[in-house]
Amino acid sequence: MVRAWPAESRWLLAQQRQPGTPEPVEAPQRPALQEVSQFMLLEREVELEYRPRMLQALQNKVKTVADSLRDQTPDCERCRQPMKRHDAEPVSWMARCGVLSASVERYRCPTCQDERRPLLDRLGVEPGRVSGSLARLLALLAVVAPYTLAAQLAWLLLGVRISPSGVWKVVQRLGESAVRYSEGMSRYHGDSRSVGASTQGAPPAVVLSVDGSMLGMQVRPQRRRRTGADPLPALPAAREGQFQEVKTGVLLLPSERVETSPGRHSVVRRFLVSCLGDADAIFARLYAQLRELGWVGPHTVVVIVGDGAEWIWNRATLLVRRCEILDFWHALEHAWGVARLLYGEESQRAGRWVHQIAEDLRAGQVQEVIARLQRLRPKTPELREKLQGLIAYYSEHRGRMHYDEYLRLGYGIGSGAVESAHKQVVQARFRQAGMRWSEAGARRLLALRLLLLNDQWALLDGLPMVTMA
Numbered sequence: 001m002v003r004a005w006p007a008e009s010r011w012l013l014a015q016q017r018q019p020g021t022p023e024p025v026e027a028p029q030r031p032a033l034q035e036v037s038q039f040m041l042l043e044r045e046v047e048l049e050y051r052p053r054m055l056q057a058l059q060n061k062v063k064t065v066a067d068s069l070r071d072q073t074p075d076c077e078r079c080r081q082p083m084k085r086h087d088a089e090p091v092s093w094m095a096r097c098g099v100l101s102a103s104v105e106r107y108r109c110p111t112c113q114d115e116r117r118p119l120l121d122r123l124g125v126e127p128g129r130v131s132g133s134l135a136r137l138l139a140l141l142a143v144v145a146p147y148t149l150a151a152q153l154a155w156l157l158l159g160v161r162i163s164p165s166g167v168w169k170v171v172q173r174l175g176e177s178a179v180r181y182s183e184g185m186s187r188y189h190g191d192s193r194s195v196g197a198s199t200q201g202a203p204p205a206v207v208l209s210v211d212g213s214m215l216g217m218q219v220r221p222q223r224r225r226r227t228g229a230d231p232l233p234a235l236p237a238a239r240e241g242q243f244q245e246v247k248t249g250v251l252l253l254p255s256e257r258v259e260t261s262p263g264r265h266s267v268v269r270r271f272l273v274s275c276l277g278d279a280d281a282i283f284a285r286l287y288a289q290l291r292e293l294g295w296v297g298p299h300t301v302v303v304i305v306g307d308g309a310e311w312i313w314n315r316a317t318l319l320v321r322r323c324e325i326l327d328f329w330h331a332l333e334h335a336w337g338v339a340r341l342l343y344g345e346e347s348q349r350a351g352r353w354v355h356q357i358a359e360d361l362r363a364g365q366v367q368e369v370i371a372r373l374q375r376l377r378p379k380t381p382e383l384r385e386k387l388q389g390l391i392a393y394y395s396e397h398r399g400r401m402h403y404d405e406y407l408r409l410g411y412g413i414g415s416g417a418v419e420s421a422h423k424q425v426v427q428a429r430f431r432q433a434g435m436r437w438s439e440a441g442a443r444r445l446l447a448l449r450l451l452l453l454n455d456q457w458a459l460l461d462g463l464p465m466v467t468m469a
């Protein structure tokens with residue numbers, strides 16, 4: 001009941017507040033900025049001073065290489081005859097410390113008309129493009145941040161002005177190379193004649209777990225093209241259902257799992273594999289990675305942890321010595337669905353009911369749990385349906401629910417590692433607000449991101465920058 005206060009009591013309250021008369025209210029001060037520290041100034045001063053010197057030093061080295069090539073007539077790659085010097089053209093390219101330039105001799109084969117520019121071949125640079133090491137730094141930025149932010153970071157961190165689409169191009173070229181490399185690896189190890197790493201120190205058990213999530217895809221089948229001076233045609237609106245699944249797999253050794261704090265486990269090493277769409281492809285890649293690591297010896301058990309998704313168990317048969325485990329937390333999640341209908345949302349009884357199931361499953365009592373569920377007499381059609389679903393789920397996977405045994409063997413029972421890995425690979429970069437991906441674009445960036453997360457970034461130095469049409 002709301003009642004207006006009599007005027008007197010309001011006056012009384014006002015008197016009570018009196019004792020200390022209120023402080024005069026001051027306008028807030030604009031926060032002051034401190035002066036830049038002297039060392040910061042010195043550091044930047046030296047950077048600014050030495051940048052042109054680095055450029056000059058680099059330019060000198062280029063000249064040395066150019067001089068060493070002078071008077072060497074290259075042979076034609078096709079007909080092996082000596083080529084003839086045609087002309088020299090000025091060429092420039094961008095490195096981290098600035099733009100380099102050189103006069104590049106061009107040779108031509110009198111017979112086949114093929115051309116060569118020995119200096120550029122030797123240096124491995126492309127006229128008008130960014131240098132290989134700058135390209136790899138730009139790609140690194142784009143692997144952790146969206147393209148526009150990556151371009152901003154390039155300026156702030158590297159002092160290099162480049163547009164977001166410039167960063168995008170670099171990612172496409174290096175990413176395509178990384179994609180081809182990992183596909184080549186899958187093909188290589190997919191053939192039984194290939195040589196894997198030594199399995200001398202192969203572990204007794206390897207845990208493999210997989211997870212998937214949806215990526216928003218672009219609707220347009222190809223990139224928009226500007227025709228003449230016309231503005232780009234508008235993007236069609238993204239429709240629901242334009243999604244594709246990204247699958248991530250994690251490989252780790254159960255012996256390397258450590259408890260960082262009570263209940264929190266982390267692993268020393270883990271290898272991530274990710275791909276867009278195809279279930280066969282992710283397994284081929286996981287298998288290739290296992291061989292590459294030398295982790296599947298003749299006695300190694302591959303422990304496969306997954307949710308109920310059929311594609312996982314269908315492909316698990318690829319691995320001969322295996323142990324299939326239904327992720328414990330998925331098993332409980334299904335039980336919660338029934339508990340909520342039985343006892344109501346958030347009720348304590350529901351919690352206790354699920355807890356009992358968890359205890360029994362952990363103790364390897366899956367048959368007893370199923371029998372108990374079968375004895376329940378559901379009162380509503382909805383509950384009956386949910387309950388039947390749970391019984392069917394447990395019955396189908398009971399061979400994968402010997403949790404007591406898995407714990408005893410040290411295999412673990414949950415797929416927490418893959419879920420957190422998947423978030424790190426996919427969510428953190430690919431699923432930000434409004435992001436839509438082309439299939440090729442997502443594939444390429446994914447391949448690069450995996451190199452970083454697997455601590456294999458240096459591998460990129462050995463991969464060529466693919467020329468895009």
Ligand SMILES: [Zn+2]
Pocket residue numbers: 076077078079080081109110111112113114
């Ligand atoms: Zn020739």
